[in-house]
Amino acid sequence: MTATLGLFGSPISTYYNKVKIALLEFGLPFEEIELAPGAGQWPGTGSPSGKIPFLRHGDQGIYESQAIIEYLEDIRNATTPSLFPADPVDRARCRELILYLELYLDTPMRPVYQSVFWGKDLAADSLQHAIEAVEAGLALLMRRASLDPWLCGTQFTHADCAAWVHLTTIQWALALAGHKGFVQERAAALTDYLERLAERPSIARVEADRREASRRIKAERAAAQGR
Ligand SMILES: N[C@@H](CCC(=O)N[C@@H](CS)C(=O)NCC(=O)O)C(=O)O
Structure with missing residues (x-):
């Protein structure tokens, strides 16, 4: 993984924190960019739904918390355990x-x-x-x-x-x-x-x-x- 992960949203948001816990569990370096719920402008600084959280990875945007955590699964270090069961x-x-x-x-x-x-x-x-x-x-x-x-x-x-x-x-x-x-x-x-x-x-x-x-x-x- 090369480009920095940017997590957009607010530390008071439930869905933001669901993703942040996964980032911390995976030990993936990330920066937090504070954005109040509903404050983002699509396609500028926001998400398609206007909701937070969203993730920026290089010039790519990843939206919806569930899609984000599945993405983090895909890019996590191969030696880091998955947060999904194996079976x-x-x-x-x-x-x-x-x-x-x-x-x-x-x-x-x-x-x-x-x-x-x-x-x-x-x-x-x-x-x-x-x-x-x-x-x-x-x-x-x-x-x-x-x-x-x-x-x-x-x-x-x-x-x-x-x-x-x-x-x-x-x-x-x-x-x-x-x-x-x-x-x-x-x-x-x-x-x-x-x-x-x-x-x-x-x-x-x-x-x-x-x-x-x-x-x-x-x-x-x-x-x-x-x-
Ligand atoms: N399905 C979305 C839900 C995200 C969501 O509801 N975020 C809230 C904050 S916790 C939000 O942005 N609300 C502002 C709005 O609905 O405009 C996800 O999983 O990311």
Whole structure:
């Protein structure tokens, strides 16, 4: 690998951090270029969807977090272990679990995030809808998760990178929306699992960067509003 990898996005973004954990796990050198969600202009400095993250590798752009991590798999150093299991059935289950996290847990929570993190209005039935969806999504995830000790079994995989960012953000957002402990009550085994994940150096680094960026962005917003 010759050209530098540039990761565009924000350290407070879930999908950005899913990719960043994989970059750190692979030990691939990369630089971070901060771009707020929705701030990029296609085809200039942005992604086709306007979403973050995206990756620049030399003069090439790679878009969508799942496509990015599959690309990182392809370019990683041959001596670095894959973050997908070796067995094809296990690989499929790893991708399946990522889809559960993103389609059935993250997606229904988006209106709640807009409200609790960005101050947008949230209709009472939207919160109820999100809560019901998360309950069903967690049941689905737990039907197929191993947690012994990682989501897909003995090997730490991309599913764990996705699980950390999505499950911790859901917990946090639901607590802010008045439902503290919802995830732990519905899926008790996730508590120990998330503690194990928090100890992983790649995740500890991403979490420290997220907290630091979050404090900075909050202070900038307050200053802009004259508070
Ligand atoms: N499917 C996309 C989702 C990325 C995504 O939703 N990013 C959020 C930030 S976490 C974003 O850019 N939101 C701004 C927008 O939707 O305009 C991926 O996997 O990369």
